[in-house]
Amino acid sequence: MELKTLTYLVVGASFVLYVGIAIWSKAADTKDFYVAGGGVHPLANGMATAADWMSAASFISMAGLIAFIGYDGSVYLMGWTGGYVLLALLLAPYLRKFGKFTVPEFIGERYYSRTARIVAVICLIVISFTYVAGQMRGVGIVFSRFLEVPIGLGLVFGMGIVFVYAVLGGMKGITYTQIAQYCVLIFAYTVPAIFIALQITGSAIPQFAFGSPVQGDSMYLLEKLDQVVTALGFAAYTDGTKSTFDIFCIAAALMFGTAGLPHVLVRFFTVPKVRDARYSAGWALFFIGLLYLTAPAVGSMARLNLTQTIQTGTVGTETGNLAYEQRPEWFRTWEATGLLQFNDRNGDGRIQYYNDQNPDFASQAESFGWNGNELTVDPDIIVLANPEIALLPNWVIALVAAGGIAAALSTAAGLLLVISAAISHDLLKGVLMPHISERKELLAGRISAAIAIVIAGFLGYYPPAFVAQVVAFAFGLAGASLFPPILLGIFSKRVNKEGAIAGMITGLVFTYGYIEYFKGLFLPWAGAPWAENVAENWLFGISPEGIGVVGAFLNFGVTIIVSQMTAKPPIEVGELVEHIRSPR
Amino acid sequence: MKDNSIKKQYWHANLKLVAGCLIVWFTVSFGFGIILLEPLNQIRFFGFELGFWFAQQGSIICFIGLIFFYAWRMNHLDKKYGLEED
Numbered sequence: 001m002e003l004k005t006l007t008y009l010v011v012g013a014s015f016v017l018y019v020g021i022a023i024w025s026k027a028a029d030t031k032d033f034y035v036a037g038g039g040v041h042p043l044a045n046g047m048a049t050a051a052d053w054m055s056a057a058s059f060i061s062m063a064g065l066i067a068f069i070g071y072d073g074s075v076y077l078m079g080w081t082g083g084y085v086l087l088a089l090l091l092a093p094y095l096r097k098f099g100k101f102t103v104p105e106f107i108g109e110r111y112y113s114r115t116a117r118i119v120a121v122i123c124l125i126v127i128s129f130t131y132v133a134g135q136m137r138g139v140g141i142v143f144s145r146f147l148e149v150p151i152g153l154g155l156v157f158g159m160g161i162v163f164v165y166a167v168l169g170g171m172k173g174i175t176y177t178q179i180a181q182y183c184v185l186i187f188a189y190t191v192p193a194i195f196i197a198l199q200i201t202g203s204a205i206p207q208f209a210f211g212s213p214v215q216g217d218s219m220y221l222l223e224k225l226d227q228v229v230t231a232l233g234f235a236a237y238t239d240g241t242k243s244t245f246d247i248f249c250i251a252a253a254l255m256f257g258t259a260g261l262p263h264v265l266v267r268f269f270t271v272p273k274v275r276d277a278r279y280s281a282g283w284a285l286f287f288i289g290l291l292y293l294t295a296p297a298v299g300s301m302a303r304l305n306l307t308q309t310i311q312t313g314t315v316g317t318e319t320g321n322l323a324y325e326q327r328p329e330w331f332r333t334w335e336a337t338g339l340l341q342f343n344d345r346n347g348d349g350r351i352q353y354y355n356d357q358n359p360d361f362a363s364q365a366e367s368f369g370w371n372g373n374e375l376t377v378d379p380d381i382i383v384l385a386n387p388e389i390a391l392l393p394n395w396v397i398a399l400v401a402a403g404g405i406a407a408a409l410s411t412a413a414g415l416l417l418v419i420s421a422a423i424s425h426d427l428l429k430g431v432l433m434p435h436i437s438e439r440k441e442l443l444a445g446r447i448s449a450a451i452a453i454v455i456a457g458f459l460g461y462y463p464p465a466f467v468a469q470v471v472a473f474a475f476g477l478a479g480a481s482l483f484p485p486i487l488l489g490i491f492s493k494r495v496n497k498e499g500a501i502a503g504m505i506t507g508l509v510f511t512y513g514y515i516e517y518f519k520g521l522f523l524p525w526a527g528a529p530w531a532e533n534v535a536e537n538w539l540f541g542i543s544p545e546g547i548g549v550v551g552a553f554l555n556f557g558v559t560i561i562v563s564q565m566t567a568k569p570p571i572e573v574g575e576l577v578e579h580i581r582s583p584r
Numbered sequence: 585m586k587d588n589s590i591k592k593q594y595w596h597a598n599l600k601l602v603a604g605c606l607i608v609w610f611t612v613s614f615g616f617g618i619i620l621l622e623p624l625n626q627i628r629f630f631g632f633e634l635g636f637w638f639a640q641q642g643s644i645i646c647f648i649g650l651i652f653f654y655a656w657r658m659n660h661l662d663k664k665y666g667l668e669e670d
Contacts, residue, residue, distance in 0.1 A: 066640075071621075074639035078613045081644045085609045088651040089602050093658070207641065211631035220631030238625070238636045248618050273669050275662065278655035285648050296640040581598075582591055584667045 003394045007146045010398040011405060015161055017180055018409070022165030022173040030442050033170030034101040034421050035269040040175055042276040046283025048175045049267045051182035051406070052414040053080075053288060055131070056138025057470065058295075059185055059407035064382030066299035067306075070237035073299065075250040079475075081285060081292055082251070083258020086483075088281030091259060092268040094490045096277035097580045101269060102418070103262045103482065104426040110489040112573055113497040114431055119504050121422045123481040124262045128415045129459065130474045131263075132452075135412040136460025139405060145337060145384065146401035152461055158409060159457045166413045166420075166453070167446045171270060174413045181406035182287060188403025189291055191396055192387040193298050199390060200301050210297035214304075225304050231315045232307070232354040233361030237300065242543075243535070249546030256552045257475025260483030263414040266421070274583040302382045305389060310353040310375060316368040321350040330388035339378035346371035416456065420449035472515050472544045480507035480551025488559055490581070493574050499563030507555030514539070514547045594665040598658065605654050612638060612646040 027033040040048070058080070066073030098106055104124060108117030136155055143154025165173040190206075197209035201221060214224045226236040235241050242250075258264065267284075268277045309328065313320035324342060334340040342351060346369060353375040355361060384404070387396045424445035429436050436444070484507060485500045515521065518537070520529035531537045533544065542550060616624055617639035624635030632641075662668040 071636060071639065074617060074636075077640055078617055078643050081647050082609065082613050085605070085647050085650055089605055089654055210641070211629075211637070213631065222631055222633070222636070238633055244618060244621070248614060251613065251618065275655070275659045275669065278658055279652070282648065282651035282655055285651055289644050289648050292644055293641055578591065581595055582667050583662050583669050 003397060004146075004148065006394050007398040007401050010395070011147065011402045014180075014184055014402045014406060018161060018177045019164050021176045021180055022169045025169050025172045025176045027168070027170035027172045027442075030101075030425075030438050030445070032172045033442055033445050034417075034425060035266070036170075036172040036175045038099075038270060039272055040270045042271050042280035043283050044179055045175070045267060045271050045276075045280045046285075047182045047287050048178035049264065049280070049284035050287035050291075051178040051185065051410040052174075052267060053264055053284070053411070054185065054291060054407055055411035056135050056142075056404065056408035058291065059189065060138060060142075060383055060404050061380050063295040063298040063302065064379030066296055067303040067382050068377075068379050069241075070235065070303075071240040072242050072247065073296070074240075075247055075254060077292055077296060079251045079254025080258055081288060083255040084281055084285040084288070086255060086259040087264065087268075088278060088285075090487055091265065091490070092277045092281050093274045093583070094580045095265060095486075096268050096271060097274050097583060099269070101266075102421050102425050103265050103486070104422055105430065107482075107485055107489065107500070108426070108430060110573065110576065111485070111495075111497040111500040112570060113501065116485075116497055116501050116504070117426055117430060119501060119508075120482065120485075121426050123477060123504065123508060124422050125419060127474045127478050127482075128262065128419050129452075129456065130470055131261075132412050132415040132419075132456045133459030133463060134470045135408045135415070136456050137463055138408040139412070140460055141380075142384075142401055142404040142408070146398075155457050155460050158405070158412070159453050162409055162413050162416065163450060163453050166416050167449050170445065170449075171266075171417055174410075174417055175270060177413070178410045181410040184399075184406040185403040185410075186287070186290055188399040188406075189383075190294060192390060192392055192400065193294050195392055195396075196301050196305070196386060196390045197297065200304065206294045206297040206301075210300060221300060221304065225300055228304060228307050228311070232311065233358040233365070234355045237303065243541055245541055246535075246543050246546055249542045249549050253479055253546045253548035253552075254475050256479030256483045257477075257548055260478035260481070260486070261474070262422075262478075262482065263411075263418045265486075266418055267414075298383065298386065302386060302389070306377065306382075307353065309389075310351050316364070321352055323350050325349065327351070328389075330385055333388065334381050334385055337381075339381045341376045343374050343376075345374050351375055412456065416449055416452045419452045420445050423448040423452075472519070472547075473521070476511045476515060476545070476548030476551065477508060479548040480511040480555055484552055484555040484559060488556065490577065492560075492563075493577050494568065495559055495563040496566055496569040496573075498566040499559040499561075502562045503555040503557075503559030506558045507551040510554055511548055511551035514551075515544045518544050590665055591667070594661060594667055597661055597665075601654065601657055601661070605650055608646065608650055613643040617643050 031037055062076055104117045104120035107120040139158035140151035140154045143149050144151045165177050193206040194204055197206040198204055201209040201212040202215045203209040203212045213220050222238055230236050271277050271280050310322050312322050351374055352370045354373055356373040387400055424441055428444050429441050481504050485504055488495045516528050517530050518533040535541055621635035625633035627634040629637050
């Protein structure tokens with residue numbers, strides 16, 4: 001069957017499945033809508049959390065990113081999984097014991113303050129919209145590449161599907177669709193990885209193939225890769241180019257950010273018991289690990305595959321490079337999307353792919369008659385093009401398209417839900433209209449979810465500059481603003497509302513300011529960015545991606561100091577803390 | 585009053601367990617995968633340099649094990665101090 005028809009069928013079938021589940025699990029009351037009735041099995045919740053967590057970025061971009069930056073890509077692997085340890089040990093069980101619906105609600109009650117609750121709502125909305133716009137963009141890209149519809153139309157489809165199951169089903173609908181989406185995405189990710197592992201190393205398990213010898217060669221995959229890329233002037237795959245301290249900060253910022261992301265935290269409100277929350281975090285990381293342990297293997301094998309496709313013979317010999325006329329079929333397909341570009345700088349009709357930014361390699365390249373790198377590869381195509389590169393059947397390609405959409409939709413739905421809960425539960429019920437009836441609150445939740453979907457769609461279609469900075473922005477802000485007050489609220493009885501509010505604002509303003517200063521997100525009219533984004537200009541050599549960790553420590557420091565200088569929290573707060581610390 | 589001292593002991597035991605787990609968490613990721621990367625990369629582990637392996641696979645495997653270990657020990661503590669949910 002033709003690829004396009006097949007893709008329509010597979011993606012269409014997955015949509016029918018999601019909508020079917022949504023109708024079956026319609027939310028009846030606010031408890032269903034916000035926390036799926038609080039009755040989700042820990043294993044099921046773990047799987048839903050994994051789908052919620054793994055976004056278009058994890059599915060589509062991460063392996064490609066690692067492929068091109070090698071060791072430096074470890075920050076994503078460690079950062080986006082290590083945060084779950086903090087979540088499981090420091091936050092999840094206590095938030096479950098607290099037993100309400102939202103993260104701002106916890107902050108509002110623990111710090112006995114509406115102001116604190118509103119600050120938390122603002123942080124949550126900024127973080128979640130940044131993140132959700134990126135997901136909608138991912139949906140649009142997959143649609144336009146595989147289904148050949150315009151990005152705008154793809155977005156409308158994606159929004160429509162999310163609308164059905166998020167607005168109707170609330171958290172309950174989302175949870176059960178996410179379980180289905182996890183199955184689709186992990187299957188779609190693993191199948192091509194297995195085939196590529198077989199082709200390159202003869203081992204069927206990608207995680208082992210990563211550490212196996214290359215077929216028909218005495219060298220291990222990673223040794224071979226180091227040799228092949230350094231011969232072209234690139235940094236060795238197993239070495240980084242970033243400073244150790246910056247790597248340290250980025251990994252820490254991603255971990256704190258993961259533990260502070262509201263759409264992940266809220267998942268632990270949905271299990272029946274405290275002990276379920278503990279195991280559920282373990283299951284979540286287990287299911288995430290299945291993809292995260294495959295990704296670095298896929299990245300390394302794809303990099304080797306790509307480099308050897310272009311550099312077919314000895315570096316520097318006349319026939320050592322692939323002739324453009326002989327490029328493979330997948331090369332042509334992806335050239336058409338503009339994500340893969342060839343520019344014959346020296347006019348020899350062959351493709352030279354090397355590091356032309358490396359001064360030590362320049363004279364060598366010149367002696368070969370090379371006139372600059374001729375191939376630009378968008379890292380995003382690595383995962384999407386993998387099945388084509390490995391010559392897999394069309395149904396696998398169709399499956400990857402469905403997997404990418406599943407990853408983006410599941411995350412988008414989770415984010416939209418926390419946005420709508422923050423508006424209907426925290427702002428309306430909590431602050432503006434405390435006497436609103438449950439039925440009206442549920443209706444308000446549905447309406448705000450619908451509005452949030454439309455805004456997210458627009459942000460996906462006209463992506464503002466900040467959307468491309470999800471890593472720095474969403475994670476930096478989550479780690480610097482929400483993580484510290486939740487953690488201190490559980491582990492210290494002394495911190496009070498003055499401290500928490502001052503701390504959150506400090507963390508938020510400092511982190512946002514630093515990113516704006518180097519990247520220029522919202523204030524280009526005022527002259528931002530104000531400094532070039534290079535290591536020499538950074539504070540202590542910390543990149544904007546890693547600055548969230550400084551913001552978090554400032555937040556901790558300010559909260560503790562201001563709390564010491566102001567009055568103790570009231571006695572009921574001490575009792576609340578005692579209450580959440582004990583499972584009974 | 586007795587109830588309070590049991591809760592205190594329970595909380596103390598919890599903090600000790602959390603601290604131990606966090607030391608492992610820090611060591612396998614920030615320690616082995618980042619700070620000690622260079623020296624550990626001198627050691628071979630199958631087809632990997634050991635530091636690189638910790639950074640890209642080992643740390644994740646340890647994290648998963650760590651969370652299940654914590655959950656198992658904590659549920660045990662709940663029972664020991666009679667604080668488990670019904």
